[in-house]
Amino acid sequence: MRIALLGYGKMGKTIEEIAINRGHEIVLKLEEDIDTFEIDKMDIDVAIDFSIPKAAFKNITTCFKNNIPVVCGTTGWLDDYEKAVEICKKEDAAFIYASNFSVGVNLFFELNRKLAKIMNGMKDYAVEIEEIHHTQKQDAPSGTAISLAQQIITENDQKNNWQLDHAEADEIPIKAKRIENVPGTHSVSYKSQIDTIEIMHTAKSREGFALGAVVAAEWIKEKKGIFSMKDVLSDQIK
Helix, strand or coil: CEEEEECCCHHHHHHHHHHHHCCCEEEEEECCCCCCCCCCCCCCCEEEECCCHHHHHHHHHHHHHCCCCEEECCCCCHHHHHHHHHHHHHCCCEEEECCCCCHHHHHHHHHHHHHHHHHCCCCCCEEEEEEEECCCCCCCCCHHHHHHHHHHHHHCCCCCEEEECCCCCCEEEEEEEECCCCCCEEEEEEECCCCEEEEEEECCCCHHHHHHHHHHHHHHCCCCEEECHHHHCCCCCC
């Protein structure tokens, strides 16, 4: 498979190593601060975007217009997500966006949904999310933390929004911490006066995120439509 890497920072380099080890070829590498490129004459099977928020929308939609499927893990650009989906459908292209491509995190998402459903109506428990990432991460809270909050909101009759740090009674507080050399830790806790129920995912390296992105790229090749990691992992997650 011929892969374009849109964003060639630490994650891009890790994806490159894993993709090559799995027998794929990297035919284009763009640095993170480049937001325009020419791909109309290139033979590309799939593009993987881990760029920066200001570059992501143009990168993604340029690929759609050139019939190139896109796997995107860039966060912080989602105000334009619906526009990107419209363009994808118009161009009959293929798109997977995930706030986190790690297989473990996507299993964690399923656990979060199930726990949120169980805890709905338990008024003695207050829910809170905490995320910890490396100091180079540009957005806060993380896309993964936002996904966790949105999943809880879907299952919780008392919550309708999230806020960074301080939240009202009908909102979920998300605490974001930045610490050197932390790939990513996410926890969801339900606290009462007598106990705490908590689930947590701790990434040990970037390799889990990168492997998931390459697996998604392998899966989406030659497909059309809008997909999620749940589609990619449908055999594992029922």
